[in-house]
Amino acid sequence: MIKLNNVSKVFFPHTPNEVLALNNINLHIKPGDFITVIGSNGAGKTTLLKVISGAETVNEGRLTLAGKDITACPEHERAADIGRIDQNPLAGTAAEMTIEENLALAFLRGKKRGLGQAVNESRRQCFRQALAETRLGLEKRLQAPVGTLSGGQRQALALVMATLALPKLLLLDEHTAALDPQAARQIMALTAHLVQTKNLTTVMITHNMEHALRFGNRLIMMHRGRIILDLAGEEKAQLTVPQLIEKFSAASGEDFADDRVLLETVHQNNVVA
Amino acid sequence: MEMVLISGLQQGLIYGFMALGVLLTFCLLGFPDLTVEGTFPLGAATTATAVMEGFDPIPAVLLGAMAGALAGAATGLMHTKLKVNNILAGILTTSGIYTVMLWAMGRPNISLLNKEDFFTQVLALCGITSGELSLRAMQISIILILFLMVAAARLLLGWFLRTDLGLTIRAAGNNEKMLSALGVDVNQTKLLTLILANFLVGLSGALECQLQGFADVGLGIGVLVAAIASVILGIMLFGRRSLSWLLTGVILGSILYRGLLALGLWLKLPAENFKLVTAVLVLIVLTLPNISVFNKKAAPRSNADALAQQGPIN
Ligand SMILES: Nc1ncnc2c1ncn2[C@@H]1O[C@H](COP(=O)(O)OP(=O)(O)OP(=O)(O)O)[C@@H](O)[C@H]1O
Ligand SMILES: [Mg+2]
Numbered sequence: 001m002i003k004l005n006n007v008s009k010v011f012f013p014h015t016p017n018e019v020l021a022l023n024n025i026n027l028h029i030k031p032g033d034f035i036t037v038i039g040s041n042g043a044g045k046t047t048l049l050k051v052i053s054g055a056e057t058v059n060e061g062r063l064t065l066a067g068k069d070i071t072a073c074p075e076h077e078r079a080a081d082i083g084r085i086d087q088n089p090l091a092g093t094a095a096e097m098t099i100e101e102n103l104a105l106a107f108l109r110g111k112k113r114g115l116g117q118a119v120n121e122s123r124r125q126c127f128r129q130a131l132a133e134t135r136l137g138l139e140k141r142l143q144a145p146v147g148t149l150s151g152g153q154r155q156a157l158a159l160v161m162a163t164l165a166l167p168k169l170l171l172l173d174e175h176t177a178a179l180d181p182q183a184a185r186q187i188m189a190l191t192a193h194l195v196q197t198k199n200l201t202t203v204m205i206t207h208n209m210e211h212a213l214r215f216g217n218r219l220i221m222m223h224r225g226r227i228i229l230d231l232a233g234e235e236k237a238q239l240t241v242p243q244l245i246e247k248f249s250a251a252s253g254e255d256f257a258d259d260r261v262l263l264e265t266v267h268q269n270n271v272v273a
Numbered sequence: 274m275e276m277v278l279i280s281g282l283q284q285g286l287i288y289g290f291m292a293l294g295v296l297l298t299f300c301l302l303g304f305p306d307l308t309v310e311g312t313f314p315l316g317a318a319t320t321a322t323a324v325m326e327g328f329d330p331i332p333a334v335l336l337g338a339m340a341g342a343l344a345g346a347a348t349g350l351m352h353t354k355l356k357v358n359n360i361l362a363g364i365l366t367t368s369g370i371y372t373v374m375l376w377a378m379g380r381p382n383i384s385l386l387n388k389e390d391f392f393t394q395v396l397a398l399c400g401i402t403s404g405e406l407s408l409r410a411m412q413i414s415i416i417l418i419l420f421l422m423v424a425a426a427r428l429l430l431g432w433f434l435r436t437d438l439g440l441t442i443r444a445a446g447n448n449e450k451m452l453s454a455l456g457v458d459v460n461q462t463k464l465l466t467l468i469l470a471n472f473l474v475g476l477s478g479a480l481e482c483q484l485q486g487f488a489d490v491g492l493g494i495g496v497l498v499a500a501i502a503s504v505i506l507g508i509m510l511f512g513r514r515s516l517s518w519l520l521t522g523v524i525l526g527s528i529l530y531r532g533l534l535a536l537g538l539w540l541k542l543p544a545e546n547f548k549l550v551t552a553v554l555v556l557i558v559l560t561l562p563n564i565s566v567f568n569k570k571a572a573p574r575s576n577a578d579a580l581a582q583q584g585p586i587n
Contacts, residue, residue, distance in 0.1 A: 079456030110456035
């Protein structure tokens with residue numbers, strides 16, 4: 001599906017602030033993969049997704065999508081094949097436009113836009129159907145401005161928008177991190193549902209180790225711009241959170257430096273105990 | 274008093290095209306397009322020059338509007354291709370236009386006295402000889418013609434902004450990054466909007482030239498602030514409840530603003546103060562809390578949203 005060959009990304013090159021965000025990444029995402037990505041703060045996870053979606057350009061290396069070299073393609077030319085959701089619920093939707101207008105924009109993802117009516121009855125039908133899957137009742141509020149929705153509702157809408165036109169690849173960047181626990185659970189359930197029913201190839205960054213293990217068929221761990229662990233199949237399925245943290249220390253030579261992950265782990269252990 | 278009404282309506286309708294253009298760029302696209310100050314006199318100068326060259330008034334007005342569109346394209350290309358800051362791009366175009374106008378007209382102003390004007394020609398097309406009309410009937414005919422034109426522009430824009438292509442304009446003003454991630458070349462959207470908006474502003478200038486019977490390179494001074502004042506008036510009085518209200522509102526705002534100016538003149542208020550008064554009023558309105566006219570963010574729903582709004586999506 002998509003291949004990254006020796007991809008490197010440097011911010012502020014040749015200055016004292018130089019950051020090597022991606023350090024010679026090689027990754028082959030296969031059709032049907034659901035990859036979860038974890039890693040310490042600043043490991044380069046977000047940068048990896050941005051480089052794939054075209055929101056950032058690479059300094060070195062090549063990207064190919066279904067055999068086609070897309071290294072030089074700007075984001076809007078890759079959009080037909082790639083849907084991406086950000087951690088910020090405000091980033092994926094247009095606040096002053098209605099739900100149906102937002103969906104109409106997503107309906108023609110990557111296609112030519114002409115002078116046809118953006119919202120007509122047949123499209124509305126399709127929007128209602130797609131929204132009904134969120135189970136949030138959004139299908140009854142097609143004309144509501146998106147700015148009046150809660151963060152969770154907006155993220156659900158963003159998810160519907162990202163998947164409406166069936167992209168080849170879905171990129172999720174901690175898309176539940178800014179939500180309260182209940183909304184986060186709903187969005188995760190919706191994500192799993194959409195990925196499964198639409199059979200979407202997916203890469204999902206998460207700070208929740210338990211999510212990283214529970215979802216997907218493959219797990220990638222990043223540290224300082226490198227992929228330090230890539231587990232799939234049985235090996236991933238058998239893994240537990242403490243084992244994962246151990247593997248991280250062994251592979252990186254450091255403790256897992258992420259407050260949120262540690263807190264969540266402690267919290268889970270307390271719940272278990 | 275009747276003159277106040279006539280002048281307010283005529284000027285308000287003519288500047289209504291400009292208000293629509295300013296609404297497109299400033300409010301919907303979120304692009305502070307200063308080209309307007311150059312496009313307006315350019316529309317007038319182009320029309321006047323064309324008439325002097327022997328063009329009929331109707332095609333001459335069309336040429337004026339197209340010259341405006343070209344100026345919009347210049348600003349748009351500077352911004353999108355050469356990455357010039359949006360305000361600076363408008364300033365550069367405006368400055369260039371000044372020279373182009375002098376060069377085209379050969380002098381700072383042209384009087385079209387004794388030339389057939391746009392309105393006479395339109396009436397002639399309808400089988401009406403304007404020579405036979407009383408002055409009053411002529412003034413009312415002009416208002417009717419302008420009204421039909423503005424109404425047509427309003428309806429066309431309302432339709433266009435609801436098409437797949439038109440939707441991208443509002444989306445670009447709302448959330449540029451999202452639009453790009455949905456496969457739209459945002460630069461093209463900006464270019465298209467600037468062309469469209471400045472076509473309207475050019476048309477405004479062309480019609481003003483035909484109504485007044487002259488063109489002057491200085492015609493554009495202060496028109497942007499006036500247009501912004503009209504747009505604000507429209508939004509304050511008729512709200513941003515819906516796109517339809519927004520479009521109709523700014524035209525009504527323009528009529529109201531021009532009406533107030535005409536009233537001021539009739540009351541013999543010192544005209545030289547109007548621009549300063551307008552500027553101060555616009556400033557006051559913009560600094561009033563909770564009147565989000567050019568601030569496109571809706572009121573935050575919660576503290577979390579308020580915090581998030583300070584994030585990078587601005
Ligand atoms: N636009 C940018 N300009 C400069 N430096 C950047 C930019 N984006 C990311 N970086 C730097 O690149 C490195 C990787 O950042 P990235 O956002 O990819 O990390 P991350 O793994 O997503 O971290 P987190 O878990 O905190 O979200 C960091 O050191 C960051 O400071
Ligand atoms: Mg990140």
